[in-house]
Amino acid sequence: MIGPYRVVARLGSGGMGEVFLGASPSRRLVAVKVIRSELLDDPRWRERFRREVTSARSVSGFYTAPVVDADPDAPQPWLATQYIRGVSLSAVVQENGPLQEQTACRLGAGLAEALIAIHGVGIVHRDLKPSNVLLASDGPRVIDFGIARPLDALPLSRTEILGTPAYMSPEQALGDPVHPESDVFSLGSTLVYAATGAAPFGGGRKVRGRIVYGEPDLALLPAPMLGLVTRCLEKDPGERPTPEQILVALSTLLDAHYGEEWPPMDVEQLIDVRERTLVELTAEQPTLREPHQEGVQGPI
Incomplete structure (x- = not known):
């Protein structure tokens, strides 16, 4: 668990943190980012993570992945954003x-x-x-x-x-x-x-x-x-x-x-593949698994 979210899969990692697919108690999907453990003792990285939370919350969710919840002051700080299809x-x-x-x-x-x-x-x-x-x-x-x-x-x-x-x-x-x-x-x-x-x-x-x-x-x-x-x-x-x-x-x-088509057919097909993968993952036991496909959304 990360906060109230059950970890379903590891989505990826970046220089600052790791990102997991999580599910709320009602099974809503979120992307949960946690700061890397080796950075926890450096106050600059904690402050940078706190700034990330503040920045992500400031911008309209129409253009970004909206922040659902966060605890930048937890022993291992985390940030949960809405899953975007x-x-x-x-x-x-x-x-x-x-x-x-x-x-x-x-x-x-x-x-x-x-x-x-x-x-x-x-x-x-x-x-x-x-x-x-x-x-x-x-x-x-x-x-x-x-x-x-x-x-x-x-x-x-x-x-x-x-x-x-x-x-x-x-x-x-x-x-x-x-x-x-x-x-x-x-x-x-x-x-x-x-x-x-x-x-x-x-x-x-x-x-x-x-x-x-x-x-x-x-x-x-x-x-x-x-x-x-x-x-x-x-x-x-x-x-x-x-x-x-x-x-x-x-x-x-x-x-x-140009016309107004969005998303194009080939992109829609990729999105459908990701959706099926997530359905399979959330139906499995609540243990950490690697995703079957790359490119799944996560705020890395």
Whole structure:
């Protein structure tokens, strides 16, 4: 048990914690994140987890996985969020290949709305990337506020660079202070991955240097998205569009050229597979088991 939730399966892990599929006494499904045991004695990690809980609670559940319950002061702090019927963007691209142009535009518009909501409550996410984006039945959601920070909060470390290198902004890669414009850069990188199957600056140990000094590879990006994404990936934060401008541009593109289908059939099929897996898991004995499929939702 974690708090009042019966552990059904281990969903995954990240740098800060582990995530489990849990069931409430009435059998409602939740994703429960716990801080890693080796970090419990470090007050900075406890404070970071407390900030995560506060940040996740601040943002509308229409754009994120809503917080159901949390105890950041427990001997092993935990956070429970509502289970969202969906699958991560990274899992979709790995299994089905890049998204179609229409779907990528709809995704970008949804992420722009999410950033408007996140920034509107004074928070910078700092880790927007494909594995932290869910393609849910009712639209995309942004999850994992593990390194999110209120704009007026002091950094917990002066030297540590947090985030996922391939999706960092140049200022984040340099260890400089980050502002909402940093999330816009990460949105652009995430859209490139969604539409082409690869991050715009590649990966590996030198990716941070390419982000700071190099040019993105946008050769496979659909032409209607090229101008907007290029602006999102400007080195100078002041040259990037706002989430509101991104939303207007992509909504105009959707209205002019595309229908309203969401989610696409192949994504819906992946979601159905995840649903069947969860039904099987919750029907088993209440012992910890590994999930049968990867990419199940969890706020890692």
